[in-house]
Amino acid sequence: MELWLIVISLVAGSLMLYFGSEWLVRGGKGVALRLGISPFVVGLTVLAFGSSAPECITSIVSTSNPELIMGNVVGSNVANIGIAIGLAALVGPMAAKYDDMKLEICFMVLVEAALCVLAIFGDIGMITGILMIITLFVFLFIVFKKKGNDDSAKASYEEDVTEDTLPSFVLVLLIILGLVVLYFGATFFIDGAKGLAEMMNVSDLVIGLIVVAIGTSLPEICISVIAARRGEADMAVANIVGSNFFNILFVLSVGAILVDVPVTDSVLTFHLPFMLLFAVVMFLMVRFRNGIDRKSGLLLLGMYAVYVGVMAATPSLMM
Numbered sequence: 001m002e003l004w005l006i007v008i009s010l011v012a013g014s015l016m017l018y019f020g021s022e023w024l025v026r027g028g029k030g031v032a033l034r035l036g037i038s039p040f041v042v043g044l045t046v047l048a049f050g051s052s053a054p055e056c057i058t059s060i061v062s063t064s065n066p067e068l069i070m071g072n073v074v075g076s077n078v079a080n081i082g083i084a085i086g087l088a089a090l091v092g093p094m095a096a097k098y099d100d101m102k103l104e105i106c107f108m109v110l111v112e113a114a115l116c117v118l119a120i121f122g123d124i125g126m127i128t129g130i131l132m133i134i135t136l137f138v139f140l141f142i143v144f145k146k147k148g149n150d151d152s153a154k155a156s157y158e159e160d161v162t163e164d165t166l167p168s169f170v171l172v173l174l175i176i177l178g179l180v181v182l183y184f185g186a187t188f189f190i191d192g193a194k195g196l197a198e199m200m201n202v203s204d205l206v207i208g209l210i211v212v213a214i215g216t217s218l219p220e221i222c223i224s225v226i227a228a229r230r231g232e233a234d235m236a237v238a239n240i241v242g243s244n245f246f247n248i249l250f251v252l253s254v255g256a257i258l259v260d261v262p263v264t265d266s267v268l269t270f271h272l273p274f275m276l277l278f279a280v281v282m283f284l285m286v287r288f289r290n291g292i293d294r295k296s297g298l299l300l301l302g303m304y305a306v307y308v309g310v311m312a313a314t315p316s317l318m319m
Contacts, residue, residue, distance in 0.1 A: 001195030009192025014215045016185025017054040020178045021219045025050030027174030034168060052246040053178075054216035057186040059255035062208075065194065066262055069255035070124075071208020073247050074271050076217045077112065080240045080247075081278040082304030083214070084221040088228035089297025096237040096286045103146065104241050105283055107139060111245045112279045115252075116272045119263045129256030136249035189215055205264060209271060210308065237286065244279065266317045274307050 028050060049056075055076050062068040088094060098105075118128060166174075189212065197207040214221075220243050255261050281303070285292050292300075311317045 001191075001198065003199065006192045006195040006199065009188045009195065010211070010215065013185045013187075013189025013192055014218060016181050017057075017189060017216060018218045018222070020181035020185050021050055021053045022178070023174045024053055024178030024182065027171040027178060030166060030171040031168065031175065034171075049246070049250070050219075052243055052251055053182055054186065054219065055247055055251040056254055057182045058190060058212060058216050059251050060258065061183070061186045061190055062255065063259045065190070065204045066255070066259050067204040067264070068190065068193070068208040068212060069252065069259075069261050070263065070267060071205045071271075072212045072216060073252045073255075074267065074275050075209035075213025076220075076247055076251075077244045077275050078209075078271075078278055078304065078307060079213050079217045080220050080244055081282050082300050082307065084217065084224040085237065085240055085282065085292060086297045086300035086304065087221065088224040089292045089300070090294055091225055091228045093291065093293040094228055094237060095291040097290050098287050101238060101241060101286070103143060104238065104245075105286055108241050108245045109276075109279045109283050111135075111248050112276045115248050116276055119268050119272055123263055124252065124256040124261040126257050126260075129253035132249045132253035132256075136246070136253075139245075139249075186216075205267065206311070209311070237292070240282075270311075270317050278303065 055072055058072055059069045062072070085094075118124065193207045193212050193215075194204070196211060197204055220240060224237075224239055252261065278300070281300070282292070285296050289296075
């Protein structure tokens with residue numbers, strides 16, 4: 001595949017993934033609200049799924065290259081904290097109250113730790129994928145029962161799920177268009193990523209960990225930075241927390257149901273522990289400082305740079 005075709009595929013795929021997820025989220029939350037679904041539930045489900053939709057569609061179209069699935073999930077989780085939260089904190093110091101998101105952020109760390117343990121036993125297969133999806137829905141049910149009638153919890157989602165003024169049929173068309181654009185965007189992006197892997201003579205895993213991960217994390221990165229600039233820090237942090245456990249319990253599980261997802265030695269000994277390290281560092285920042293300031297943002301960006309630098313300097317971590 002020629003270099004110019006690879007660049008076009010990656011750029012076009014990234015743009016389609018971004019706009020596809022935007023249209024899907026806008027249409028989905030508009031329809032849900034008009035059906036009488038509460039803003040809190042919409043924020044917990046439609047927005048969480050929408051921000052993880054690029055990763056999910058990428059998993060579906062990557063069944064012939066299953067290493068990309070694991071690389072995409074792990075790389076996206078690392079990029080979500082290292083890049084999205086790091087950049088957002090530089091834009092504006094973020095106050096994130098631990099008491100308000102204790103359940104969700106603890107669950108994120110627990111899910112990432114559980115994936116590290118599961119990886120010890122080898123490939124992630126269909127049964128594990130089904131169990132992970134069940135775990136996700138059980139957790140969403142628990143959170144809804146716990147916070148569904150909590151006015152302060154609902155209020156945290158109100159600003160992001162205001163009623164859309166578009167006609168209902170336009171909202172439905174946005175959902176359909178968003179899904180179609182996401183599918184073709186993921187296809188273009190994966191084709192470009194595979195071409196880049198062949199040209200650079202590196203594994204699909206590495207392309208998934210860096211190129212695909214950053215490309216599919218564009219919605220999270222943009223949402224977090226914009227939210228921080230608007231002073232909506234809790235939204236930026238909550239977006240990343242939800243996206244990270246959604247990536248594992250939904251995106252990875254969908255891929256595992258379609259094809260066994262391999263766990264290489266480098267994933268087990270380096271990439272997964274690094275992913276968990278990012279989650280723990282973010283947890284500690286929220287737990288003991290109730291926020292993430294600019295110095296913490298620089299630390300997260302520095303950690304991401306170290307992660308990529310160590311990977312680049314150690315060929316065995318690219319296999």
